[in-house]
Amino acid sequence: MRVLVSGGAGYIGSHTVVQLVAAGHEVLVVDSFANAKPAVVGRLETLTGAAIPVHAFDLTDHEKTERLFAQEPIDAVVHFAGLKAVGESVQRPLDYYENNLESTFSLVRAMRRHGCGLLVFSSSATVYGDHAPVPYVEDYEPLSASSPYGRTKVMIEQVLRDVAHIDEGLRVALLRYFNPVGAHPSGTIGEDPQGVPNNLMPFVAQVAVGRRERLEVFGGDYPTADGTCERDYIHVEDLAAGHVAALSWIATHDRRVSTWNLGGGRGTSVLQLVAAFERASGRTIPYAIVGRRAGDLPAFWADPTLAREELGWQTTRTVEEMCADTWRWQRANPQGYPD
Numbered sequence: 001m002r003v004l005v006s007g008g009a010g011y012i013g014s015h016t017v018v019q020l021v022a023a024g025h026e027v028l029v030v031d032s033f034a035n036a037k038p039a040v041v042g043r044l045e046t047l048t049g050a051a052i053p054v055h056a057f058d059l060t061d062h063e064k065t066e067r068l069f070a071q072e073p074i075d076a077v078v079h080f081a082g083l084k085a086v087g088e089s090v091q092r093p094l095d096y097y098e099n100n101l102e103s104t105f106s107l108v109r110a111m112r113r114h115g116c117g118l119l120v121f122s123s124s125a126t127v128y129g130d131h132a133p134v135p136y137v138e139d140y141e142p143l144s145a146s147s148p149y150g151r152t153k154v155m156i157e158q159v160l161r162d163v164a165h166i167d168e169g170l171r172v173a174l175l176r177y178f179n180p181v182g183a184h185p186s187g188t189i190g191e192d193p194q195g196v197p198n199n200l201m202p203f204v205a206q207v208a209v210g211r212r213e214r215l216e217v218f219g220g221d222y223p224t225a226d227g228t229c230e231r232d233y234i235h236v237e238d239l240a241a242g243h244v245a246a247l248s249w250i251a252t253h254d255r256r257v258s259t260w261n262l263g264g265g266r267g268t269s270v271l272q273l274v275a276a277f278e279r280a281s282g283r284t285i286p287y288a289i290v291g292r293r294a295g296d297l298p299a300f301w302a303d304p305t306l307a308r309e310e311l312g313w314q315t316t317r318t319v320e321e322m323c324a325d326t327w328r329w330q331r332a333n334p335q336g337y338p339d
Helices: 011-022 037-048 064-069 086-090 093-113 148-166 199-209 236-252 271-280 305-311 319-332
Strands: 002-006 028-029 076-079 118-122 171-177 178-180 214-219 233-234 255-262 287-290
Touching: 002 011, 011 028, 011 037, 011 076, 011 271, 064 093, 076 093, 076 236, 093 118, 093 148, 118 148, 118 236, 148 171, 148 178, 148 255, 148 305, 178 199, 178 319, 199 233, 199 271, 199 319, 214 271, 233 236, 233 319, 236 255, 236 287, 236 305, 255 305, 271 319
Parallel strands: 002 028, 002 076, 076 118, 118 171, 171 255, 178 233, 214 287
Antiparallel strands: none
């Protein structure tokens, strides 16, 4: 298939591009480069051995989105594009609602006009909100979220269900994933957050490489094994494989909307992850336990049973491998991608 990857220069998008090409698909990318750097494109072409057409614009531009679908034959879309920082979304809610919703509206309108009926959407475990029992299962209701970022995911999921309900030619995969970490084993592509990292693993990696002085651990008195928050970490390579599997599934089945958790089904604490990274890197990670961060849950993880049964997909990489691959990327690219 000819697959458009929106946000294909970003962290998860870039790793998915590599695996889509490896699976025999022809890939093109649309990315505004608001949260990514153009340097990734050359690296993707080197890794894949394929030319990857890149369209540099924001999907909220309806005319450019329409023109792209009018000019390019596109069989399927994997949709990553959007703003994604939870804390920032609290400070800039209108930006998040406008960007994440409007880009999806623009994309789906163009898809429907041009007969493109396969969509894999990058959702998030944040849609389970604060009250879902652990482990999270896909049929839990009602969905909710504690941040504007999370609420955009809840809203977009509902929009896509409503559109698929009246469009018999549309097949949608909603992929709710947990805590992506790691990097391509070559060390040539990885996570390159702009500014201060919002997530644990890239912050730990930047401490290890000398870009940050120490890690602040938010809360040491949670009801967990060591008092720190537990999360379901998933290697980005496993996550990318989940997108390829989901695309193949919706292309060969009639169910209009399918929802799958992509996670490992187990929790790892902050201090357990830090210890694993120290072993992988041979570096000491200085840290200090500080007050809890508003909105953090003590522990959550996925029930990945449905993805295993329907997609034949499951995680294959350990926390040690996640740390080793992250360190390989960070050590080779201490300042991230070049500008």
